[in-house]
Every structure is written in structure tokens, then in C-alpha cells.
Amino acid sequence: MTDHELQRLRREKWHLDGNRVLTVEQATDFLESVGFCLMLPQKPMPLVPTFIGAYLGSDENLPTQQMAFSDDRAREATEIMIRLLRHRGAYESNHFGENSFLIAPSVFPYFYALVGERSPRQTPKLGVRSEYSPLARDTFEVIRQHGPVSKQRLIEVLGGGVSGRALDHALRELWSKLRITRVDYDPRVGASWDALYRWSAEGVRAGINLSVGEALSALISKYLDCVIAAEPQELVVFLSNFVSRSRVNEALNALLAARELTFVHVAHKSLVQVAPELPPPRRVRAGKSA
Numbered sequence: 001m002t003d004h005e006l007q008r009l010r011r012e013k014w015h016l017d018g019n020r021v022l023t024v025e026q027a028t029d030f031l032e033s034v035g036f037c038l039m040l041p042q043k044p045m046p047l048v049p050t051f052i053g054a055y056l057g058s059d060e061n062l063p064t065q066q067m068a069f070s071d072d073r074a075r076e077a078t079e080i081m082i083r084l085l086r087h088r089g090a091y092e093s094n095h096f097g098e099n100s101f102l103i104a105p106s107v108f109p110y111f112y113a114l115v116g117e118r119s120p121r122q123t124p125k126l127g128v129r130s131e132y133s134p135l136a137r138d139t140f141e142v143i144r145q146h147g148p149v150s151k152q153r154l155i156e157v158l159g160g161g162v163s164g165r166a167l168d169h170a171l172r173e174l175w176s177k178l179r180i181t182r183v184d185y186d187p188r189v190g191a192s193w194d195a196l197y198r199w200s201a202e203g204v205r206a207g208i209n210l211s212v213g214e215a216l217s218a219l220i221s222k223y224l225d226c227v228i229a230a231e232p233q234e235l236v237v238f239l240s241n242f243v244s245r246s247r248v249n250e251a252l253n254a255l256l257a258a259r260e261l262t263f264v265h266v267a268h269k270s271l272v273q274v275a276p277e278l279p280p281p282r283r284v285r286a287g288k289s290a
Helices: 003-013 024-034 051-056 072-086 108-115 134-146 151-158 164-176 201-208 212-227 232-239 245-257
Strands: 036-038 091-093 101-103 180-186 190-195 261-266 269-274
Touching: 024 036, 024 051, 024 072, 036 051, 051 072, 072 180, 091 108, 091 180, 108 201, 108 212, 134 151, 134 164, 134 190, 151 164, 151 190, 164 180, 212 232, 212 245, 212 261, 212 269, 232 245, 245 261
Parallel strands: none
Antiparallel strands: 036 101, 091 101, 180 190, 261 269
16 A cells, blocks of 8 residues: 555545535434544644544645634534534544544444443542542532533522633533533523433443443554554554553554454555455365365
């Protein structure tokens, strides 16, 4: 494989070749094909596709997070993304900050297995070692009882002079562990939130029943299917947003040892790709030589 061939295959798969993703149906197919993508480009940019790139059919002059609010192209693409979330055609995480990370429904359980809570119905515990603030705990209780619920409604129910900034921080805490998720957006009231275990009971249940090792193996294979082939470090950098690099390296080495992955040389670089399936052995009729 040459570098030109690799880039061509990526552009086709990521819809950067002029084949635009313009409808919810096309967006669903695109996301299932790649498995996951960022909404917008960012710096540094991991080796993954973007939803805005697929919507525009190009990777030239794409709007960034800072430009998105004033860019009609970004608003149009966001409308399609919101419709995907609304109908569970995509899941969203905040592991790349303000830039939405979109995950296909078929791939979501593997991400949940890495970062989600194993007892998602339980109220977050407080204490010195708790990963949640008291406001995050109270916010989760309100969402669990009243969700889907808007940010404005959360402020009203929580009371006590809770500021919008403090509530945003609490929502990010809960979202980063997939306790909650955005399920809709209305320009008048903003995003609506719901408990993820209720919004997608089947996906959460599937994730809980997966081990970290199983999930990592599946995500490594899906990532390589998405990017065609990648340097090991590119894969490790991407997945380290969800789990430690040592766990990623351990899973990668296990897949290489099992020959489920293989190396391919591209432009003097050794890249990893999913091992091609071997054809079934040729059957030879009795009495004839091979």
C-alpha cells in the first residue's frame, strides 16, 4: 500500500471525496461505518474523521469550535447531529472537551465498558475519594427524577442560588462518566439531559457486561477499520482519552500476538491494520492431486 492509496481510502470512508452526508439516514450509515467521529476539527487533531467534514464532503476550510456559532455550515450539520441524538442514532461524549465526540450505537457499549459506571442507577457517593461534587450528586438526583430536563429547569429545581457555570461543571462531571447524556436541544431553553441508564437501557446493560479487555480489543479493531491503518502511537494516543495507555498497549500487543492485527509498510512507516481474513482451504477431490 502506498501513502496515496491510504489517503484515498480514508477520504472515501470519511466522505471527504465530495460524497456529502446530508440526511439523517446518510448520517446514520456514515457513523456506523466509521464507528465514531469528532463533530469539528481541533488542535491537536487525533486521527479520526469529523462529522462536519462528512457533511461538507471535504476537509478544506472546516469551521473550528471557535467559529461554529457563527458558521451556517456548522449550524446545519449540528441540526442533523441533534436529530441523531434525539432518535438514538448516535451517542455523545465530552471526552474531547467542548467538541462533541459522536459514537455509533453498535460501538457505544464498548465505550461504556471503558468509562461508564458499573452501577449507574446508584446515586454518586460523596467523600474524600469521590469523583463527584455535592452539586453533581444533587444534579443527578434531579435528572433521575425529572429527566429529560433542561438546564434552566435544573437551576429552578436545585435552587439555592446555583449559578449556570457551577451547574455546567456538575453536568460535565456526570457526563464524563456517562451518568447522563444530552438527548435534545431547543434554542429557547438549551440542551435537555437524561440519565443514560434510562435513555439507553440496552446499551448501558451491554456495556456493563463487557470487560475492559473485551471492549479495548473491539475498539482497536474498529479504530483500525475506520482509519484503514495507523501507526501504533496514533492508536494509543486516541484511545488514551478513555483508558490508560498501558491498558491500550497491553490489548494491542495481545491482538498482535494472536495475529488478529498485522503490520503493513506505508512510506517507510510500519502501520498496524486488521489482519485480512484467510480464504478457506481449497477442497481437493479424492483421487486427484492438488
